[in-house]
Amino acid sequence: MPFLPFIRTVRKNIYGIIILLPAFLYLAGFSLIILFTVTQMAFTYAGTEKIFFPALQNFVKLAQSPEFRSALLRTILFTVAGTPLELLIGMAAAFLVVKKFKGRGVIRSIFILPLAIPAIVTAIILYILFDFPGGHINEIIMGRHAFFPCQFVEYPVDWRGSAFSALAVSLAGKLWRDMPISMLIILAGLQSIEKDQTEAAATLGASSFHIFFKITIPLLSPAIATVLVLRSIELWKEFIFPYILAGSYPLLSTLIERAYHEWRSPNEASAIAVVLLVLIITCTMCIYYMLAYLKKRLVRI
């Protein structure tokens, strides 16, 4: 009777299982349906006469389209440039507020403020600020304000008019809005480092430079790993900022929207979604193994 222990466990925990079941069914069912539908649609090709399944045509078509290839390239650059920046900004903010000083609480609250501004609102503010021809940023760098007399450019810059500037502005918005999250993770890591260790190193004559690179950074590595993994996932799938600010230069995420709403092709949209999902999973695993390897090399106890 191999089922007997199983039945006994079930009977003992029957209340627990009953109250757990609704949430489990909702989440697991929902995710299974999503995964199933997206894969099925991505591998379905609606030809002129009949529908093919399974078929790779959607992917072949995408691989041949210059729009998809440039979106893929932009997405990779966006993530590769953005992830280290997220980490650096988060660390800078965390190191600023970790030391005790007068007014630290206020400054910490101010630093959390971007988290409380909805992403779409942040995107709209940047849309207004970087407007062309008459936004604040253009007027400042054209030297039209008395408090900032240097003139960098003669004519206003069309920020949304080139791929580089449009995505740079989107990235700036993303970094601004995400700074508190990275900061809080690093801060939690910093606060868990015990003072004894840094003090011991200082007593033994280590410079603050040495303490930072030999003690603080290695001990901070779990927090750094968390930031890198979570932020890179977020950057791969970032939608709102590039959607509002870089409409003409889609990333993969905004290309999904375009395929779905403008090309009216749910199958191609799903194929892009599958590509994005595979990219995210591969990249997350790479970062994970890279960090595990680095940690083995760095932290010798």
Place this chain on the structure above:
Amino acid sequence: MIFIVMAPIFIMFKYSLSDRASVVTGGAVIPLWPYEPTLEQYRGLLSADRFIGAAITSLKTALLAVIISLILGVPAAYALVRYRFPGILVLTTFLISIRFFPDIVSVVPVVEVFTPAGLVGNVAGVAAAHCLLSVPYVIFIAMGVFESIPGDLEEQAQVLGAGKITAFFTVTLPVALPGLAAAAIYVFLLSWDEFIFAYFLMAFSDLSTLPVLLRKILSWTPQHNLLAAISVLLSIPVVLFTFIVQKYMRAGATAGAVK
């Protein structure tokens, strides 16, 4: 850094108070403070059916999402904390990590599945989609709350003759209430802010939540002071509540991605 954090927020406020002459300057420099600060944008919005309608839709969606995710999430969290059966750790990890699934990947299948079910273009559909994002958070926050309440309390109540259910409602629940309220606020904000699901599910309907309204208005290139005023009204509840539940927000943020 303080300047960089504060400047965009200040600019949003400034624009929302601007009169027409300080926005449409006809080539002159846009002033850093409006010539004649005015509340006319707010007054206009609060009497516009479109805006009020979107605000009510947002509110309904968020409240429905809160109710569904608490009903689903709180009992599940309780079970995950108080019961110990094999595989429970794997189950917990699985349930909580569902929030890492990229929303932009799931949005197309969600719309395709919701269309035949009649869940497109109405509040229920958007709330159901938001629950996919929020239930993992509720489970996570509520688990933390229940873990901090010793199980002995309930056992003692049971020794004194209370049933399992009475013990939960009269002993554990009152102690857990502040934490669960924070979870509720968290879900409310998540749904209030959420753009992707709401936009895809409401793109071709008259109904919109506030973020979707902002996007729809943007395509008629409106005056900046109108955009800013909607933005301010959209942000105010989030800013207020964020500082109320900061402690729990922090727990949520440090444990995972935040919307």
